Amino acid sequence: MANIIYIGYEFKVSPLQPAVEILIAELGYAGFESFVENETGVTAYIQKEEWQDTILDEVQILNSDEFEITYDFSEIEQTNWNAEWEKNFNPIVVDDICAVRAPFHEKFDTQYDIVIEPKMSFGTGHHETTHMMIQHILKNDFENKSVLDMGCGTGVLAILAEMKGAQPIDAIDYDNWCYLNSLENVERNNRKHITVLEGDANLLSGKLYDVIIANINRNILLQDMKTYLSCLNEDGMLFLSGFYNSDIPIIDAEVSKYGLKIQETLERNNWVALKYQ
Numbered sequence: 001m002a003n004i005i006y007i008g009y010e011f012k013v014s015p016l017q018p019a020v021e022i023l024i025a026e027l028g029y030a031g032f033e034s035f036v037e038n039e040t041g042v043t044a045y046i047q048k049e050e051w052q053d054t055i056l057d058e059v060q061i062l063n064s065d066e067f068e069i070t071y072d073f074s075e076i077e078q079t080n081w082n083a084e085w086e087k088n089f090n091p092i093v094v095d096d097i098c099a100v101r102a103p104f105h106e107k108f109d110t111q112y113d114i115v116i117e118p119k120m121s122f123g124t125g126h127h128e129t130t131h132m133m134i135q136h137i138l139k140n141d142f143e144n145k146s147v148l149d150m151g152c153g154t155g156v157l158a159i160l161a162e163m164k165g166a167q168p169i170d171a172i173d174y175d176n177w178c179y180l181n182s183l184e185n186v187e188r189n190n191r192k193h194i195t196v197l198e199g200d201a202n203l204l205s206g207k208l209y210d211v212i213i214a215n216i217n218r219n220i221l222l223q224d225m226k227t228y229l230s231c232l233n234e235d236g237m238l239f240l241s242g243f244y245n246s247d248i249p250i251i252d253a254e255v256s257k258y259g260l261k262i263q264e265t266l267e268r269n270n271w272v273a274l275k276y277q
C-alpha cells in the first residue's frame with residue numbers, strides 16, 4: 001500500500017476516564033480512523049484527504065466543563081500501524097459467548113470466535129455500539145435469514161450474523177478501507193455467504209432482506225432510513241445503533257413512520273442500540 005499522509009491529533013485529557021472513552025467514540029463518529037491511548041490521553045488519526053477544518057465541530061466533549069482537554073495536531077506518514085495495533089488492541093468477550101480478537105491473540109473458548117485484523121477500520125468490538133449490536137445478534141434468531149449490514153466497518157457484525165446461520169448477507173460500507181478490510185476479515189473467518197460492497201444506500205434497489213443491521217450515525221440513519229426500510233421484508237427485524245439515548249425520539253419518529261416499533265433498547269455509556277420489528 002502506498003504511503004498515505006495522516007493528520008495525528010494528540011489530545012491531553014484530565015481526568016482521563018471516562019473522558020478518553022467518550023472522546024474516542026465521538027472522534028470515531030467525526031471520521032477519525034484509529035486511536036492510540038497513552039498515559040496523558042489519546043492520539044487520533046485521520047487521513048489527510050478526509051480531513052477538514054470543521055472536523056472537531058461536532059465533538060461535544062471538547063466543550064464539557066467536567067474535563068480539561070487540550071490538543072495539538074501534525075501531519076504524519078503512515079508507518080508501522082500493525083505494530084501500533086498489536087500494542088493497543090485488546091480482545092473482548094461479549095456475554096461470555098462471543099470473542100472478537102486479532103490474529104495475534106490466543107483463541108478463546110467461546111461459542112463464537114471472530115478474528116479481526118482491525119487496522120484502521122472501526123469495529124474492533126471495543127466500541128459500545130459494536131458491543132451492543134453483537135449482543136442483539138446473539139439474542140436473536142438469524143437462521144437462514146437474509147441480512148443487510150449497512151456501514152459494515154471491519155465486517156464484524158456480518159461475520160457474526162453468518163456464524164448464527166444467516167444467509168445470504170450483503171455488507172456495505174462507503175469507505176474504501178473498510179470495504180477492503182471487510183473482504184479480508186470475511187476470508188479470514190472462512191465465511192462463504194457474505195458479499196462485501198463498496199457504497200451506500202444508493203446500492204440498494206429491489207432486493208429485500210429479513211434483517212437490516214445499521215450501526216452508522218444519527219444523521220446518516222435519518223437521511224437513509226426510507227431507503228433502508230424499502231428493503232426490509234414484512235415482519236423483518238431492524239437493528240440500529242450509532243447514536244445516543246437522547247437521539248431515540250428523533251430516530252423513533254422516523255422509523256415509526258414505516259410501522260415498526262421498538263422491541264428492545266440496549267444502552268452503554270449513553271450510547272444505545274435498538275431492535276425494531
Ligand SMILES: C[S@@+](CC[C@H](N)C(=O)[O-])C[C@H]1O[C@@H](n2cnc3c(N)ncnc32)[C@H](O)[C@@H]1O
Pocket residue numbers: 121122123124125129130133150151152153154155156157172173174175178199200201215216217220242
Ligand atoms: C460506527 S461504524 C460501525 C462499524 C461496524 N458495523 C461495527 O458495528 O463495529 C460506521 C461505519 O459506517 C460507515 N458509513 C458511514 N456513512 C456511511 C454511509 N452513508 N453508507 C455506508 N456506510 C457508511 C463508516 O465507514 C463506518 O465503517
